[in-house]
Amino acid sequence: MKSVANIDFSKLSLFDSILATSQIIREDFPAECVLLELNAKVQEAKSYISSENQPNRQLKKLLELFYKHWHFGSASGVYKLSNVLWIDHVLKTRQGTAVSLGVLFLYIAQSLHLPLNPVIFPTQFLLRADWMNKKKWLINPFNGEIVNKHILQVWLKGNISPTAKLYESDLYKSEPITVIRKMLDILKSALIEEKKMELALNVINVLLQIDPNNPYEIRDRGLIYAQLKCHHVAITDLIYFIEHCPEDPISEIIKLQIHSIEQKKIILH
Structure with a gap:
């Protein structure tokens, strides 16, 4: 890309x-x-x-x-x-x-x-x-x-x-960057729903260059990497989300996801 x-x-x-x-x-x-x-x-x-x-x-x-x-x-x-x-x-x-x-x-x-x-x-x-x-x-x-x-x-x-x-x-009038982010958010969700993971990953990478270190985009990237079986980078991204959003209710679900990925890594090895 x-x-x-x-x-x-x-x-x-x-x-x-x-x-x-x-x-x-x-x-x-x-x-x-x-x-x-x-x-x-x-x-x-x-x-x-x-x-x-x-x-x-x-x-x-x-x-x-x-x-x-x-x-x-x-x-x-x-x-x-x-x-x-x-x-x-x-x-x-x-x-x-x-x-x-x-x-x-x-x-x-x-x-x-x-x-x-x-x-x-x-x-x-x-x-x-x-x-x-x-x-x-x-x-x-x-x-x-x-x-x-x-x-x-x-x-x-x-x-x-x-x-x-x-x-x-x-x-109020919206700035172009705000509209772009809104459009990309909707597109990302659509592509994930349609199982077009590589394209969804491209969308997330654009969003992260607009808003670097956004933990929610990094979480979504980690979840896509998990589906693409890129386990190491998936865990890195998901841990980043937990560390930066510990109070978010979804953090507990992400912890279970990390555990599941780690188990898969053990089985594969």
């Missing part, structure tokens, strides 16, 4: 950061093809919204184009979660998650100089448009609908807790 040590995320746009990390995780990721296709869509979108002069009307036209004419939307039927996260797959199938659809729409909107930003809301990824009159639109990337605060409050109560409250800070 290529190193991300020379990537300065603070100087890259969100989309460029996602392209860079995708290439590192997947050797076959077609970054150039993705950019060519997206830039063609930017040109098509530029023509489609040209009849409008006001940015808010232009954004409405772009939502119409993206969701109604291009038919992008949430995934349905039987699918692998990783496929609706990879940007190249989403471009082919037009089916994605809130994050992958949102990232694609955001790239096009920002290329057209529309005032759109990412928001990691507690229940899902959102897009936020800020207008001159201080009003804002909050867009659900699954379907392009503009949602109000009442809907967001319902989401919180239904997904977090019946007593959850909506705070203004929940709607």
